[in-house]
Amino acid sequence: MATAAYLSKYFKRITIIESDDVLNDVFMKSTPSEILDYRCRLESPTSLGRSGVSQIYQLHGLQGEGYKILLELFPQLKDKLFNEYDVRTYSLKTDLRLAASGIILNQDLTEDFDWLGIDRFTLEIVLRREFCLKFSNQVEWKCNSRVTELIVDRSLNIVKGVKYRSKKNTGSSSLEIYGDFIIDCTGHNTSSPKWLKEKFNLIVPTIQIHYGCGYVTCIGERFRTGDPSLDSVAVIGSSVNSPENNFGFIITPMRTIDTTDHDSLGILATLAINCVNSEYPPNDSYENLLEWAKENLDQEYYAVLKSIKV
Ligand SMILES: Cc1cc2nc3c(=O)[nH]c(=O)nc-3n(C[C@H](O)[C@H](O)[C@H](O)COP(=O)(O)OP(=O)(O)OC[C@H]3O[C@@H](n4cnc5c(N)ncnc54)[C@H](O)[C@@H]3O)c2cc1C
Known part of the structure; x- marks a missing residue:
């Protein structure tokens, strides 16, 4: 969609051929809370008509520049996300705590960036609605x-x-x-x-890399851990550094929530544990994931995981 939106400046007519039923009522007419329900009840993307993007429920980080490009292409997007979907952005300098090998990376940035706290499933749906509104006369879909x-x-x-x-x-x-x-x-x-x-007979050079990556993503409400350095930030992450450290962790908001519970941070978050080098986190139950995290992650990330209500 971003490609088509960009090309709309240069081409009169654009056709998108899409193998999924992406203009069906689930995607085009559901309310923000219905979309959240679909995502949280883990109704499979295939049953909703979206089998073409198997990673659609995985946690995705959208690069700052990518977010800027989306705002340029879809000027109404930010207001819509903020006002209708309870989404907000976070300061990369002050609302995030991103580490690699125990070193915090984001605190000394010379320039600040907005981090969009949303899940990929919702973003794709809202983007498509904006896209259809803006380009209905110029773009034809063949779903x-x-x-x-x-x-x-x-x-x-x-x-x-x-x-x-x-x-x-x-x-x-x-x-x-x-x-x-x-x-x-x-x-x-x-x-x-x-x-x-x-x-x-054109051979496009390709390299196949086997790196044995496993990803587990969950959704949950964040509660206080009691550690202010963790509770004061919205995004917490630690990257893998193979082969010394094959485990990564990230938690990022997908919506803000109204709550009267003093212990809640008012954030519905997606969290992901990613492993490389053929190490895989368990994905059968949250209890087993917690047990695994206790053994394999830094204790502060374990504390965050333990405080979440999935
Ligand atoms: C576990 C995981 C985590 C990731 N995390 C990140 C991240 O944090 N940040 C990041 O930037 N990227 C991440 N990625 C990569 C990211 O998901 C992909 O790079 C991105 O989705 C590619 O976008 P795309 O539009 O090129 O293709 P896709 O999103 O794959 O879309 C392809 C589209 O083409 C359609 N299609 C496929 N075949 C046909 C056909 N023959 N005819 C018609 N239509 C067809 C599909 O239905 C789909 O709509 C992650 C990937 C995975 C697997």
Whole structure:
């Protein structure tokens, strides 16, 4: 969507071919609290019609520059997130505590950045609604449609279009679409290297890296740990530093919540434990994750985990 929004300055008509049913009522009409319910009750993305982004429920950090770009492309986005979704931003200098090998990284920054406290699932939905409002006349969506092949002109060495197939009518023949400028935004499972090899015998250099990464993400309300250095910050994180330290931890707000409980920090947060080097945190129950965290994480991160109501 960011690519299409950016290209809208240069192209009169844009077509997005998307294999998921992303314009269905769940994504386009649900209220902010219904979206939160979907996310918190862990209704699988596939059952909601979003199987194409398997990492959609994982904790994502949005780079500061990426956030700025989104605000430029969608000027109403910030107000909408703040006013309707109880989202807010946090100062990278004062509201975060990010560490690597025990050293706090963010306190001596010369420039401050906003950190957007939101989950990827909600951001994607709100972004798409903004996108549809802003570009309804310029952008056409072909949802439930899967790109299957490139249409090329070998003599000119160009890709002229793509073939795509509707997922609803599985037996139907494939359709063709042509364009002046074609971008593959299909993410990490892209077939482009395979297609370019088939059509042009072009070999795109790729390197396969096996780094054995495991991620566990949960959602919960943050409560006081009793340690002011932890309770005063909204985002707490520690990066992996393999091979000495294969475990990383991050917790970041996804919404603010109204509460009368004095011990609550008023933050609904996503937390993630990520491991590399084929070390994997348990994901069968929060109790087991806590046991594991007690053994493997710094005690302060364990204290944060223990104080959370998932
Ligand atoms: C566990 C995990 C944690 C991560 N954490 C971070 C993080 O903290 N920060 C960060 O910046 N990145 C993170 N990433 C990486 C990030 O998720 C990806 O880089 C990002 O999603 C790529 O975006 P994209 O738009 O290119 O592709 P995607 O988000 O993968 O979207 C691809 C789209 O193409 C559609 N599609 C796929 N194939 C076809 C087809 N043949 N025809 C039509 N449509 C198709 C899909 O349905 C989907 O909508 C993480 C990834 C994982 C797995």
